[in-house]
């Protein structure tokens with residue numbers, strides 16, 4: 001658990017983090033979102049003490065981060081950023097192995113962990129292990145950066161706009177990877193982005209920042225349906241709050257019993273927005289809902305998709 005307790009960070013007279021309190025539960029995927037300059041990166045970097053604070057306290061599992069020697073604090077916290085920062089003269093395998101080596105893991109364990117991460121980030125089959133960073137695409141570099149940050153199985157992972165510079169398809173694939181890794185490892189992830197769609201897609205809870213303060217903290221649906229103020233409504237809902245809501249709800253939550261073998265199929269874990277697109281594409285107001293193995297679970301009707309359910 002990460003607790004930020006009345007944290008303030010000033011530059012000169014300006015408080016860029018302003019008396020901010022927040023509690024992030026162990027195992028949570030928490031997204032900090034807000035406009036440029038709102039203080040998201042600064043806040044993230046106070047957690048691993050890349051930036052010091054002027055007032056308040058930050059505790060991890062009850063322990064003040066200032067009491068922990070900074071090197072061991074950072075070894076326990078993965079950190080992935082947009083510019084990646086891979087070591088240019090080390091191969092991909094050596095880059096990923098950086099922290100396990102520092103920790104003195106035996107060579108066989110390091111090799112096994114590198115292989116595991118390469119598979120987790122879908123870099124296997126791409127023959128990247130012995131390449132140097134300059135010989136990778138941007139998306140591959142980003143994956144290696146995430147793999148390196150995860151290498152020593154940190155309990156906490158801080159991610160600062162890690163996919164900001166990537167094309168939409170690569171970004172989409174990496175967002176899926178992060179969700180899968182989170183589900184698989186239970187790592188606490190604090191993810192910074194200025195992209196509301198990314199926040200709504202990834203966040204179990206979202207903290208919306210402006211001018212060094214949190215305007216609201218809540219689940220994607222809470223922010224969409226019950227914005228604390230007009231600023232939140234404008235940031236979160238944009239011009240199409242209804243469509244945004246469809247993008248955070250899953251087919252699984254509204255399917256009903258039934259057979260519709262001739263209807264187009266949709267995955268139970270697809271969003272309602274994807275389901276609507278499938279209906280429009282096929283001109284069908286009903287879809288067959290299937291699980292990952294292709295087994296029919298029920299049907300989705302357009303009327304259920306449009307109804308406002310919890």
Ligand SMILES: Nc1ncnc2c1ncn2[C@@H]1O[C@H](COP(=O)(O)OP(=O)(O)OP(=O)(O)O)[C@@H](O)[C@H]1O
Pocket residue numbers: 011016034035036037038039040041042043194
């Ligand atoms: N070293 C510094 N000296 C003075 N001001 C700084 C310094 N670092 C950051 N700031 C200011 O602190 C504020 C918050 O910056 P921060 O990078 O945390 O914002 P952000 O929300 O992450 O923005 P972005 O999305 O553009 O990265 C900004 O106004 C920035 O100009």
